[in-house]
Amino acid sequence: MHPNNTLSPESLGPAEKLLDLIINFPDHLWHHRPGVIVEGKWRAARPEEIRTFRTQGRLRAGTFRPPGPNTEAIEQVYATLGDIWQTNNDLAARLASYVMHHTDWRDMKVVCAAFMLVQSRCGQPVTEDLHGERHVLFHDDDFREIGEAMVKAYERGSAKMLNPKLIRRIGDVLALPGVVEINRLLGFGHAQKRKPFTGRYDKAVRDWLAFREANPSLLEGLRKGGYASTVRVLARRVGYKPKSQAFFEALAWPQKQHANGHRTIGLEGLQIHKISFEGLTETQICEIIDRETLGWKQVMGLLPKDIGLTPAIFVALIDRMSDKDLVILTPTLDEFQLLKHAPIRERWEAALRGQEDQRARNVAKNLKDRETALALENAADGVVTKAVQEATKDRDVHVMFLIDVSASMEGAIALSREALSMMVQGFPQEKLYISCFNTVGNWLKPRHYSAAGIAHMLGHVRAAGGTNHSVGVQVFQMNRVRIPQDAELILFVVGDEAGESGRQFARAIRDSGYHPTAFAHMVNVAPGWARGSTVRDAASELGLPYTEVVVDQFCDVYQVQRTLKAVLEATPHRTGISLVEKILQTELLVKPY
Numbered sequence: 001m002h003p004n005n006t007l008s009p010e011s012l013g014p015a016e017k018l019l020d021l022i023i024n025f026p027d028h029l030w031h032h033r034p035g036v037i038v039e040g041k042w043r044a045a046r047p048e049e050i051r052t053f054r055t056q057g058r059l060r061a062g063t064f065r066p067p068g069p070n071t072e073a074i075e076q077v078y079a080t081l082g083d084i085w086q087t088n089n090d091l092a093a094r095l096a097s098y099v100m101h102h103t104d105w106r107d108m109k110v111v112c113a114a115f116m117l118v119q120s121r122c123g124q125p126v127t128e129d130l131h132g133e134r135h136v137l138f139h140d141d142d143f144r145e146i147g148e149a150m151v152k153a154y155e156r157g158s159a160k161m162l163n164p165k166l167i168r169r170i171g172d173v174l175a176l177p178g179v180v181e182i183n184r185l186l187g188f189g190h191a192q193k194r195k196p197f198t199g200r201y202d203k204a205v206r207d208w209l210a211f212r213e214a215n216p217s218l219l220e221g222l223r224k225g226g227y228a229s230t231v232r233v234l235a236r237r238v239g240y241k242p243k244s245q246a247f248f249e250a251l252a253w254p255q256k257q258h259a260n261g262h263r264t265i266g267l268e269g270l271q272i273h274k275i276s277f278e279g280l281t282e283t284q285i286c287e288i289i290d291r292e293t294l295g296w297k298q299v300m301g302l303l304p305k306d307i308g309l310t311p312a313i314f315v316a317l318i319d320r321m322s323d324k325d326l327v328i329l330t331p332t333l334d335e336f337q338l339l340k341h342a343p344i345r346e347r348w349e350a351a352l353r354g355q356e357d358q359r360a361r362n363v364a365k366n367l368k369d370r371e372t373a374l375a376l377e378n379a380a381d382g383v384v385t386k387a388v389q390e391a392t393k394d395r396d397v398h399v400m401f402l403i404d405v406s407a408s409m410e411g412a413i414a415l416s417r418e419a420l421s422m423m424v425q426g427f428p429q430e431k432l433y434i435s436c437f438n439t440v441g442n443w444l445k446p447r448h449y450s451a452a453g454i455a456h457m458l459g460h461v462r463a464a465g466g467t468n469h470s471v472g473v474q475v476f477q478m479n480r481v482r483i484p485q486d487a488e489l490i491l492f493v494v495g496d497e498a499g500e501s502g503r504q505f506a507r508a509i510r511d512s513g514y515h516p517t518a519f520a521h522m523v524n525v526a527p528g529w530a531r532g533s534t535v536r537d538a539a540s541e542l543g544l545p546y547t548e549v550v551v552d553q554f555c556d557v558y559q560v561q562r563t564l565k566a567v568l569e570a571t572p573h574r575t576g577i578s579l580v581e582k583i584l585q586t587e588l589l590v591k592p593y
Contacts, residue, residue, distance in 0.1 A: 014087040015580050021080045023549050023566045028558050029074050029107040036062040042070045075178035081115045082186050093143045098586040100150050110166050114173040116147030118188045118199035144200045149589035151204040164230040174198050202238040209240045219250040226297030277302045286316040296321050311336040323351035331366050352379035358557035381450055384426030387561040391568035396487040398431040402472035404495025406438040410463040412526035416494050419554035421455040423564050438465030441475030467499035469534055470508030477512040489516045493535045496525040502537020518571035524551040
């Protein structure tokens with residue numbers, strides 16, 4: 001959680017650790033592509049790196065990682081939760097409840113659920129010695145129920161509850177060696193036992209399975225969603241004993257008696273309805289998809305190689321695809337020329353409007369049709385706009401971006417450009433001011449308020465000269481930029497903050513007539529250069545809140561809108577409540593059944 005050149009965890013209190021976790025945590029903790037770990041950070045492996053690893057078994061720089069969990073990042077997030085827990089149990093519990101109630105941070109939900117299922121507050125009796133006898137006065141809070149509630153949460157049609165894949169990952173997290181050691185150090189479970197401590201995980205999963213067995217339509221929905229094999233893994237992992245053979249039939253799960261087993265259900269007369277497309281025509285396959293209401297992922301695993309995915313089969317499945325699936329499959333839609341059909345085009349455009357991350361920006365890179373690619377890029381820009389609107393509703397927020405382009409930023413300017421082009425266009429034009437500075441300030445005005453427009457504007461900026469943050473603010477004063485008296489002003493500083501003293505920077509801000517309400521610092525330090533403290537010291541001098549975020553967070557299509565929203569919500573403001581206050585006011589989760 002604390003890569004090079006960021007504040008050390010020892011300097012943070014529980015509330016600051018919580019904000020740092022929310023703003024800087026890598027929400028993409030599991031990857032479906034090969035990756036490379038460099039200085040603790042995951043990135044997608046390049047084709048040449050994959051070839052090198054396959055032929056030589058190693059890489060010159062970084063560690064090759066096959067698809068799966070980023071164990072270092074998971075253990076860092078878990079350790080940070082442990083730090084928060086040690087100083088404030090209630091804050092950790094409310095954070096887990098907030099993440100489940102109010103966010104779509106799937107990987108964070110997994111780690112929080114794992115932690116809450118094993119932490120030490122589990123409703124123990126509190127006793128008192130009276131006249132030589134122990135008497136129970138009351139029972140402690142049972143925070144493990146929060147972990148159970150996260151696993152068992154059910155809300156029809158909601159994307160916020162945990163699917164079988166995520167529930168399986170909770171168990172995987174608790175089995176990681178680093179997590180096992182953290183739990184031992186925190187005193188969770190039995191220190192002398194070698195097996196990973198899983199707390200209430202097995203119980204919660206058994207309850208989850210029993211609820212779905214009692215509601216066959218839910219079990220059928222999981223099968224159609226392509227989760228049958230994962231549900232089988234969960235049942236085996238926790239030793240679930242079904243109440244009827246209908247459970248096995250719904251999952252198409254034939255049973256065998258173990259040599260020493262005592263099975264009594266599912267061994268005889270099991271009616272397993274298996275679907276196969278082998279030997280069928282395209283028309284017959286479409287008819288089965290419609291009759292059986294098969295899911296997209298289920299069908300893709302059944303299609304014969306000699307037929308594959310065709311335009312007709314794609315159309316038969318389109319109403320069963322999520323918005324995310326439809327956007328990912330835009331190149332296929334384009335290849336099949338299906339976007340020329342008005343009903344399909346309307347469905348696709350609706351999917352673009354429903355996007356919650358900027359994945360569409362990556363998809364656009366693989367398209368030849370410029371009109372379709374532009375629609376995807378505009379959708380990605382819209383995601384940032386929506387995040388800003390949600391974070392600043394009922395607030396009049398103006399933002400000044402000050403971009404360090406001094407010589408120390410040589411080698412880091414490209415990263416600043418990429419990060420800013422992913423998020424700046426989300427702010428209203430009339431409330432956005434951008435400058436770059438070295439020893440002089442330059443007011444920047446994009447010709448077009450889009451990712452492409454911001455990237456074009458910054459494409460001509462080069463690193464050179466000394467560092468004077470003050471001139472980045474003074475250039476706005478010289479151009480008579482005025483901020484309404486009752487508005488909030490956030491200063492976003494991008495760079496390594498190695499410049500004049502914080503006191504001098506603070507004085508320049510005062511003298512310019514601006515009254516910021518908070519500082520947000522995008523930390524970007526070029527290799528071989530040291531980080532300064534100008535921005536932090538200026539915030540301290542002015543008595544203003546200071547929030548920092550690693551610039552990489554704004555270069556990840558999965559992270560940028562979440563990170564930006566968290567930064568804006570984290571800044572205390574004149575109306576409403578801050579993010580920490582919102583988390584502290586979150587009601588603790590309770591088990592639904």
